[in-house]
Structure formats: structure tokens, C-alpha cells
Amino acid sequence: MSRAPSTAAGVSDAHVPFDVRDFAPLAVCSLIWGSTWFAITFQLGSVPMAVSIVYRFGLAAGLLFAWLAATRRRIRLTGRQHLETFVQGALTFGVNYLFVYQAEARLNSAVVALIFAGMAFANLVLFRLALGARASAAAWAASLLGVAGVAVLFLGELAHAQMGAKALAGLGFGLASMAAATLGNLFARRAQDLGAEVGANTAWGMAYGAGLLAAWALVTRQPWRFEATPAYAGSLAYLAVFGSVVAFLLYFGLARRRGYVLASYISAITPAIAMLISAVFEHVHWGLEALAGLALVVTGQVLLARAPKGA
Secondary structure (H helix, E strand, O other): OOOOOOOEOOEOOOOOOOOHHHHHHHHHHHHHHHHHHHHHHHHOOOOOHHHHHHHHHHHHHHHHHHHHHHOOOOOOOOHHHHHHHHHHHHHHHHHHHHHHHHHHOOOOHHHHHHHHHHHHHHHHHHHHHHHOOOOOHHHHHHHHHHHHHHHHHHHHHHHHOOOOHHHHHHHHHHHHHHHHHHHHHHHHHHHHHOOOOHHHHHHHHHHHHHHHHHHHHHHOOOOOOOOOOHHHHHHHHHHHHHHHHHHHHHHHHHHHHHOHHHHOOHHHHHHHHHHHHHHHHOOOOOOHHHHHHHHHHHHHHHHHHHOOOOO
């Protein structure tokens, strides 16, 4: 896991066409994350959300550290790398997922997944403001299609929900989680620029996120329960091993090679998988607004993958 060449804000300085070798991590990560939205619903019960997330990322961090040690990969980080990774972990594996679980308690799991289709646009904006990175006009237009797709879907969902407070709160939590994840990408990029390797950066980030949520749970006196049921334990294992260790290594690895904007292409594929799973297991019937929104998202992300990456 060597350090990738530095690029500006997740976009390279020259046109880089889509590489067929990027298909495997995109496909595997999308399939995993497309199913994790539904798996999270099995975590919403008697165990407090923060505690469930601590279990998830605590287990994932332990597995990652064990794998790094067994394969003799670098685990140590410098002081500066730890600082950037700490903030990344707090945002990506702490705040982000706490808001995701809150959103899923109020909205259908696939709807929450579709909110993240706006992450490519959010990455472009944040990396432009924070690092002065420039992207092509085609990339901006393509990412805006994703935002339009999210808007179309939510107009339909909120209309069906009669603008209910629960749906609006779910939308708020979903948007807040996407914002936290986008900020987490920025600090992941900063850690990358300091030479932190993918495995060590991800393992420490998960450990920091789990530790901060554990402190929050203790301060707020949340009960440390565990549901010894096949549904809870099985979903926890799947979320920790595949949804966390495997998927995040693939995601951050792809982001370092190809940029965080292109890696956000995953967020366009996962809603389609999440919607299919939701239709089968949650018996959700998707209307024309949802299908139109999904079409806009996928179209935008396909164009984004083909857009020139540069000023």
C-alpha cells in the first residue's frame, strides 16, 4: 500500500480516462455498500445507535490492525498523520454514521442511500474551497445531475409523506451525514499528502471514531446492551467485516489512485442496489419520481467518470 501520487483535491492535473482496472473495486464496493443500508436496519433496536456503531468500528479496527500486523504492513503514523486521521475518524466513522443511523430510523434505507449521490458535488465544492482544486465544467455539470436526482426523489418522497416532521428530520440527518463524510474525505486526503498509508490510516481512523463514540455513550449514560440474536449479531459481523474493513480499504485505495470525486461514483451505484433490496425485503414500491431521480443520478455519475480531470 504505497502512497499514491499527490493530486489536487481528488482530481488529477491531466485527463485520465476511465481505467477498466477501476471496475473491480467500484463494483465490489458498490455491491457491499448497496446492501449495508438494509443491514443497518437490523441494528436499530434495543441497543443504542452509538453503542452499535462502537461495536461495528471497534471490531473492524481490531481486524484491520491484526491484518496489518500479520502481513507486516506499516501500522505506525507520525504525529501529524495521527492528527489528520483523528479528525477523519471523528467525522467519517463517528459523526457520519451516527447521523446515518438516525436517518435510517426515520426514512427508508434506500432513500438514505440516495442522499449520498450528492457527495461527488459536495467533494468538488469542498476541495475547491479548501485546496483551490479545479475541475472541468463537465465534471461540475455531471455532479449537479446527481444533486438534481436527489431533489427529484425527495420531492416525491416528501409529497407522499405529506411533508411529515419525521421525513424532514430524516432528510436533515441524511444531509448532515453526507456533509460529515465529505469533510472526512478532506482530512483523509490531508493524511494521504502526509504519507499515511491506506491500511494504517483506515485502521486508526476507525479506532478513533469508535473511541469517541464510546466516550459519548459513557458521558450520556447510554446502556451497553448487546442483542444476542442472529439478526443483530449477523448484521454486525457483515457491517464490520465487509461494510467497513473490505469496503473502506477499496474506497480509500481507489480514491488515492483516481481521486475522491471519481471514487464518489460508488454513491451513484449503491442506491440502485439499495432500492432493489428494499423492494424485495422491505416491500417498498418505487414510484416514477424515485426512478426518475435514480436515472438522473446514474447519468450524472457516468458522465462524471468520463469527464476530463483537470483545470
